[in-house]
Amino acid sequence: MTRLSIDKINEYEKEFLEDKRNIVAMNAATYNGVQKVARDVNALKDEPFAFNVDIKNGEVTNQKQSGRCWMFASMNVLRNIVIKKFNLENFELSQSYTLFWDKLERCNYYMEAVIEKANEPLEDRVMDYLMSDLLSDGGQWDMFVNIVKKYGLVPKYAYPESQTSSATVQLNKYLCKILRKYTTELRDAVQNEGVKKARELKEEVLKDVYNVLTSTLGQMPEKFDVVLHDKDGKLIEDKGMDAHSFFDKYIGVEIDQYISLINSPTEDKPFNQTYTIKYLGNIIEGKIVKHLNLPIEELKKAAVKQLKDGYPVWFGCDVGRSSVVEDERAMLDTKAVDYEALFNVDLKLSKEDALDYGYSMMTHAMTFTGVQMNGNEPLRFKVENSWGEKFGYKGHFVMTSDWFDQYVYQVVVNKKYLPEKLRKAYEKKAKELSPWDPMGSLA
Numbered sequence: 001m002t003r004l005s006i007d008k009i010n011e012y013e014k015e016f017l018e019d020k021r022n023i024v025a026m027n028a029a030t031y032n033g034v035q036k037v038a039r040d041v042n043a044l045k046d047e048p049f050a051f052n053v054d055i056k057n058g059e060v061t062n063q064k065q066s067g068r069c070w071m072f073a074s075m076n077v078l079r080n081i082v083i084k085k086f087n088l089e090n091f092e093l094s095q096s097y098t099l100f101w102d103k104l105e106r107c108n109y110y111m112e113a114v115i116e117k118a119n120e121p122l123e124d125r126v127m128d129y130l131m132s133d134l135l136s137d138g139g140q141w142d143m144f145v146n147i148v149k150k151y152g153l154v155p156k157y158a159y160p161e162s163q164t165s166s167a168t169v170q171l172n173k174y175l176c177k178i179l180r181k182y183t184t185e186l187r188d189a190v191q192n193e194g195v196k197k198a199r200e201l202k203e204e205v206l207k208d209v210y211n212v213l214t215s216t217l218g219q220m221p222e223k224f225d226v227v228l229h230d231k232d233g234k235l236i237e238d239k240g241m242d243a244h245s246f247f248d249k250y251i252g253v254e255i256d257q258y259i260s261l262i263n264s265p266t267e268d269k270p271f272n273q274t275y276t277i278k279y280l281g282n283i284i285e286g287k288i289v290k291h292l293n294l295p296i297e298e299l300k301k302a303a304v305k306q307l308k309d310g311y312p313v314w315f316g317c318d319v320g321r322s323s324v325v326e327d328e329r330a331m332l333d334t335k336a337v338d339y340e341a342l343f344n345v346d347l348k349l350s351k352e353d354a355l356d357y358g359y360s361m362m363t364h365a366m367t368f369t370g371v372q373m374n375g376n377e378p379l380r381f382k383v384e385n386s387w388g389e390k391f392g393y394k395g396h397f398v399m400t401s402d403w404f405d406q407y408v409y410q411v412v413v414n415k416k417y418l419p420e421k422l423r424k425a426y427e428k429k430a431k432e433l434s435p436w437d438p439m440g441s442l443a
Contacts, residue, residue: 025342035324038337044329047400049393051370051382053307058083058090060395062388065167067137070443071095071102072386073314073365074144077258077412078153080312082250087230092156096165097243100217101151102139103171105282107179107209110134111202113279114183118190118198129435130279131183134176137168138442139282141314141412145255146286152243153251158224164216171216178208226250258314259418259426261299262291262410264439265352269293272422276430277440291439292426296405304371304378305417312367312384316410316443319364322403325385330392332383332399334406351406355438362409365443369396377401409439 016022028037057080063072075093082091110130117127164171182205189198214220226238226246238249262275269275276288303313319325323332340347354360370382381404383397391397399408415423433439 019344021344029342034339034342035326035337038339038342039324040335040338043331043333043335046335047331047333047380047398049382049396049398051372051380053373054370054382055080055307055310055312056083057312057367057369057384058088058092060384060389061092061095061386063095063166063386064161064388065169066099066165067168068095068099068139069386070139070141070316070365071098071144073367073443074141075153076367076369076384076386077312077314078251078253081253084310085250086228086236087232087234088228089231091228094154094156094159096156096161096217097151097154097159097220098144098147099137099165099168100159100213100220101147102143102282103135103175103213104206104209105147105284106135107175108202108206109282109284110179111182111186111205112284114186115190115195115198115202118187126279126435131180134179135172136442137172140280140289140442141258141260141410142287142289143282145258146281146283148247148255150283150286152245152247154221154224154243154246155226158221159218162217171212174212175209178205178212256287257414257416258412259415260289260291260410260412261302261418262293262439263296263299263351263408264293264355265295265350266355267352269433269439271295272425274426274428274430275433275439277433277435277437279435280440280442288430290426290430291410292422294422296408298422299408299411300378300401300404302413302417303368303381303411304373306413307368307371309417311414312369314365314412315368315408316362316365318360318362318407318409319366321360321407325391325397328392330385330397332397332403332407334400334402358438360407361438361441362443363441366397368411378404410443 025037057076061072061076063069072095075095079091079093082088113130117124117130120127182201186198186201189201223240223242226236226241228236230236271293273293275291275293280289303315306313322334322336324330324336349359366386367384368381369384372379378401380401381399383399385392385395385397387395389395415426
């Protein structure tokens with residue numbers, strides 16, 4: 001290893017000051033911030049908020065100070081079915097309801113992993129990984145499917161938002177403290193008294209978790225009435241529904257028909273192969289998180305087919321890269337900000353290297369609700385976010401086709417929009433990836 005010399009630093013400073021463009025950049029960026037200075041005004045002109053395939057999907061939702069984007073995106077896909085089926089202006093499913101069951105199930109999932117790994121040292125990489133992020137809000141489409149199949153869904157008014165569901169930091173902190181406290185006791189129980197005793201202890205812990213969730217999110221509804229008015233004022237009413245009967249009547253889709261396609265162009269993940277991630281899940285004995293890895297054009301074609309058929313598309317992306325999302329002109333565009341011009345530095349990085357070296361991964365889930373087509377080619381996509389109406393065009397973003405190629409990692413589509421050979425490829429046994437693989441990142 002070689003040290004950084006003071007002489008070299010002095011040389012860097014001299015060269016910096018000799019170029020007047022650096023002085024302009026320094027003054028502009030220190031006063032206005034990098035994002036504003038690097039923004040390319042031409043990108044705004046090139047990509048108007050206009051789409052020749054445009055799905056109306058009710059009012060934009062708001063996850064507030066929580067990491068439930070995957071739930072909101074999932075429900076934005078499903079609520080469209082209710083809106084169309086019953087001719088509604090707007091409709092929203094309860095994201096607090098799925099949050100409750102996901103937290104309870106994930107506490108069980110984590111403790112089962114601790115029991116399984118109880119004889120491994122704490123410095124074991126898997127144990128270290130499990131304990132580094134015990135209970136985040138993030139999740140995956142297949143995890144949402146697990147919740148729906150076991151617990152059903154309810155309208156938002158039947159289990160509304162609470163202060164805790166809208167700002168989950170404190171809830172996660174309390175639950176993580178419970179789990180950390182009992183991690184050591186579960187390990188001791190397995191090592192000294194066996195797995196049966198550890199599972200008895202786990203049941204006691206889950207009772208505490210249930211009490212915390214009920215205290216902070218509210219008591220679960222056993223029955224509720226559906227009372228809606230359609231666009232023409234017609235009353236829609238159903239008495240005494242439960243979460244499963246509501247899902248069956250008002251949504252009624254074969255949710256297992258929706259499958260996850262990913263684009264990970266890395267050497268370790270050949271295309272046309274399915275993958276799952278060790279310890280990524282929420283419900284024991286539920287559906288595994290399963291992805292079919294394909295070239296990016298296949299993801300794009302499938303998404304466009306579903307959009308043209310009138311149905312929104314769930315997708316996962318790295319929302320913070322080459323984007324401007326802080327104001328009313330939200331853009332997901334590789335030309336939206338030009339850091340290379342501002343700093344005079346080469347920042348080009350392939351999608352493969354960005355994944356392999358930790359620059360980029362999936363960080364956020366949203367919903368495609370439109371696309372602008374030029375013949376058979378998509379030019380830009382309409383994106384429905386879940387951050388309320390403050391950001392973007394009343395909560396909607398514009399995404400360019402180039403940005404899709406670089407930063408979209410996953411789409412979820414009904415498999416009927418895939419050719420037969422890809423439907424068959426999805427049925428292959430999934431190769432299991434390490435828990436820390438970038439494709440295991442949560443939206």
